[in-house]
Amino acid sequence: MFCPRLAGDNASRGDTLTRLTLALDAMGGDFGPSVTVPAALQALDFDSQLSLLLVGDPDVITPLLARADFEQRSRLQIVPAQSVIASDARPSFAIRNSRGTSMRIALELVKEGRAQACVSAGNTGALMGLAKLLLKPIDGIERPALVTVLPHQQKGKTVVLDLGANVKCDSVMLAQFAIMGAVLAEEVVGIAHPRVALLNIGEEETKGLDSIRDAAALLKTMPSVNYIGYLEANELLTGKTDVLVCDGFVGNVTLKTMEGVVRMFLSLLKSQGEGKKRAWWLVLLTRWLQKRLMRRFGHLNPDQYNGACLLGLRGTVVKSHGAANQRAFAVAIEQAVQAVRRQVPVRIAARLESVLPRSD
Amino acid sequence: MFCPRLAGDNASRGDTLTRLTLALDAMGGDFGPSVTVPAALQALDFDSQLSLLLVGDPDVITPLLARADFEQRSRLQIVPAQSVIASDARPSFAIRNSRGTSMRIALELVKEGRAQACVSAGNTGALMGLAKLLLKPIDGIERPALVTVLPHQQKGKTVVLDLGANVKCDSVMLAQFAIMGAVLAEEVVGIAHPRVALLNIGEEETKGLDSIRDAAALLKTMPSVNYIGYLEANELLTGKTDVLVCDGFVGNVTLKTMEGVVRMFLSLLKSQGEGKKRAWWLVLLTRWLQKRLMRRFGHLNPDQYNGACLLGLRGTVVKSHGAANQRAFAVAIEQAVQAVRRQVPVRIAARLESVLPRSD
Numbered sequence: 001m002f003c004p005r006l007a008g009d010n011a012s013r014g015d016t017l018t019r020l021t022l023a024l025d026a027m028g029g030d031f032g033p034s035v036t037v038p039a040a041l042q043a044l045d046f047d048s049q050l051s052l053l054l055v056g057d058p059d060v061i062t063p064l065l066a067r068a069d070f071e072q073r074s075r076l077q078i079v080p081a082q083s084v085i086a087s088d089a090r091p092s093f094a095i096r097n098s099r100g101t102s103m104r105i106a107l108e109l110v111k112e113g114r115a116q117a118c119v120s121a122g123n124t125g126a127l128m129g130l131a132k133l134l135l136k137p138i139d140g141i142e143r144p145a146l147v148t149v150l151p152h153q154q155k156g157k158t159v160v161l162d163l164g165a166n167v168k169c170d171s172v173m174l175a176q177f178a179i180m181g182a183v184l185a186e187e188v189v190g191i192a193h194p195r196v197a198l199l200n201i202g203e204e205e206t207k208g209l210d211s212i213r214d215a216a217a218l219l220k221t222m223p224s225v226n227y228i229g230y231l232e233a234n235e236l237l238t239g240k241t242d243v244l245v246c247d248g249f250v251g252n253v254t255l256k257t258m259e260g261v262v263r264m265f266l267s268l269l270k271s272q273g274e275g276k277k278r279a280w281w282l283v284l285l286t287r288w289l290q291k292r293l294m295r296r297f298g299h300l301n302p303d304q305y306n307g308a309c310l311l312g313l314r315g316t317v318v319k320s321h322g323a324a325n326q327r328a329f330a331v332a333i334e335q336a337v338q339a340v341r342r343q344v345p346v347r348i349a350a351r352l353e354s355v356l357p358r359s360d
Numbered sequence: 361m362f363c364p365r366l367a368g369d370n371a372s373r374g375d376t377l378t379r380l381t382l383a384l385d386a387m388g389g390d391f392g393p394s395v396t397v398p399a400a401l402q403a404l405d406f407d408s409q410l411s412l413l414l415v416g417d418p419d420v421i422t423p424l425l426a427r428a429d430f431e432q433r434s435r436l437q438i439v440p441a442q443s444v445i446a447s448d449a450r451p452s453f454a455i456r457n458s459r460g461t462s463m464r465i466a467l468e469l470v471k472e473g474r475a476q477a478c479v480s481a482g483n484t485g486a487l488m489g490l491a492k493l494l495l496k497p498i499d500g501i502e503r504p505a506l507v508t509v510l511p512h513q514q515k516g517k518t519v520v521l522d523l524g525a526n527v528k529c530d531s532v533m534l535a536q537f538a539i540m541g542a543v544l545a546e547e548v549v550g551i552a553h554p555r556v557a558l559l560n561i562g563e564e565e566t567k568g569l570d571s572i573r574d575a576a577a578l579l580k581t582m583p584s585v586n587y588i589g590y591l592e593a594n595e596l597l598t599g600k601t602d603v604l605v606c607d608g609f610v611g612n613v614t615l616k617t618m619e620g621v622v623r624m625f626l627s628l629l630k631s632q633g634e635g636k637k638r639a640w641w642l643v644l645l646t647r648w649l650q651k652r653l654m655r656r657f658g659h660l661n662p663d664q665y666n667g668a669c670l671l672g673l674r675g676t677v678v679k680s681h682g683a684a685n686q687r688a689f690a691v692a693i694e695q696a697v698q699a700v701r702r703q704v705p706v707r708i709a710a711r712l713e714s715v716l717p718r719s720d
Contacts, residue, residue: 087562168569201527205448234619234623236620252593253559253610261596263594269653289649
């Protein structure tokens with residue numbers, strides 16, 4: 001999510017870019033190959049340096065490649081996988097029985113160096129667990145976190161994590177997320193000395209859960225983190241912080257609430273005036289204004305920033321919404337491309353060394 | 361929140377209404393009397409049968425009553441209170457030291473029968489604890505919950521609880537909230553056989569926290585509850601459920617996220633086209649369309665549904681946002697009026713008897 005909308009993105013695109021290969025879990029998500037394969041073709045059209053490994057059932061994937069031209073096919077390869085991890089499977093069960101699944105094979109391709117990143121719309125818990133198992137966390141990080149970068153009202157960006165990789169978090173995990181988020185904001189989003197806040201239900205020190213209060217105490221002892229205190233959820237889009245930290249349950253709820261409200265607004269805006277008989281010039285003007293407003297609000301359309309990076313791993317893994325449509329899944333692929341080009345894992349690891357509290 | 365926007369509200373207003381008296385914690389909230397007193401006058405203007413007890417420091421309140429006319433003054437009384445509970449005080453400390461505070465005295469007025477309900481914008485935890493201590497929960501309810509009724513896209517209402525009275529909830533509490541919410545939806549909002557869902561981070565049975573999964577198992581055993589499963593936060597405003605249940609931390613975050621996004625949309629909408637030089641007719645048309653859109657979205661404006669009822673008590677207590685402005689605090693007062701007129705606590709208690717699982 002954080003990648004396509006950053007300054008300098010366009011400048012970094014072009015013929016000078018090195019070729020890169022991503023592994024797609026083609027079977028994951030609510031719609032499987034019927035969404036992931038057309039999205040893959042769309043991504044190939046968009047980026048001439050990109051190659052894709054489609055991991056899944058060749059009998060399902062091949063017919064969907066009918067419209068691919070010769071050039072696209074030369075950058076595509078199907079890697080067969082016998083099974084899929086169900087989206088409702090318990091992560092622990094799914095991981096034990098993951099051999100031969102599209103998700104695991106896609107991650108193994110990254111581990112073996114055949115792909116530089118993996119994109120999946122499958123079971124979040126299983127993806128988190130398998131990614132940790134196969135790609136290993138960066139030194140000093142206990143648990144990777146799902147991170148996204150939201151556009152805010154001040155025309156800047158806010159890094160938000162965790163978005164659902166860790167349903168329960170203790171204070172140490174929250175503090176590590178804060179550090180990772182700050183490094184991401186500084187190294188990748190380009191914010192100097194980024195402000196870091198914990199999401200809570202009040203700004204007063206006594207508010208909220210023990211884990212949050214303890215994380216606040218921890219962060220205050222870290223000179224390398226510009227910790228500014230608690231922030232409430234109504235400040236999510238106001239740009240009062242550069243990094244917003246919460247546990248995965250709350251992060252997921254927050255992001256989905258935002259998405260639900262944005263979708264409702266956009267659909268109300270679109271349907272405004274529909275079905276009523278009006279003068280033609282009024283209809284035209286209404287449409288014109290609607291278009292302008294849609295453009296203004298469009299950057300908040302969830303389809304446009306689908307894909308959250310699993311931060312804290314030695315490799316790049318992007319989780320797409322399970323319910324992503326073709327356009328949204330293509331955006332997730334683009335996130336992965338940008339994360340690889342920006343060398344996110346390496347830069348995070350390098351900075352973490354100097355930022356993480358030492359044990360001595 | 362649930363009261364002013366229900367069918368039949370207007371019909372129930374008028375000269376035939378009985379007089380009622382509310383106690384206001386005039387010192388609570390971020391702005392204290394400078395907001396609560398003007399809001400009180402506004403509420404008196406709106407409802408000729410209403411009398412108010414303003415609990416707080418007479419030296420601060422009296423000057424603010426300068427603009428009240430004789431008739432308003434006849435329905436107003438200042439009840440002196442020496443101190444205020446700080447909004448950042450730990451609830452346990454605040455409750456131990458609550459004697460003489462405006463919040464406690466306002467609740468005592470309800471307990472003594474001098475007022476029929478209490479409204480406060482003060483410390484949520486302290487209000488919850490003191491209300492439980494002084495007014496007592498309904499039989500069978502362990503912990504009261506903050507509840508609100510949100511308008512949804514299908515032009516109906518969704519009852520949402522808990523919104524912050526209980527930061528941590530076990531499965532039994534969640535199940536009790538579900539029952540209370542269902543009774544409220546049926547008895548007060550007028551929805552027959554209301555659908556009840558638990559807020560979770562996925563719709564699959566294996567998702568989320570243990571407390572939620574256990575609450576789901578409990579609710580499935582209750583024939584009196586129309587439990588429909590989990591719902592994700594992006595469904596908050598879609599009308600897929602009549603009652604949405606979550607713990608107080610998550611409920612608070614969800615509601616505040618929604619409010620933040622709505623406020624951002626309304627302000628973007630309002631500022632659209634500002635500062636640009638345009639033809640006069642274009643400016644007029646833009647304003648006209650903006651007005652229509654604002655009306656369409658206005659029902660989601662947080663100021664218009666401020667005030668959450670503390671459900672599960674033998675008396676009526678309404679919590680206003682701490683940051684409420686005059687208009688929003690007046691809405692909270694109106695919530696309390698409607699809750700009293702609809703006899704919410706009595707009706708909830710009466711229905712709970714037949715709905716709550718018996719111990720035999």
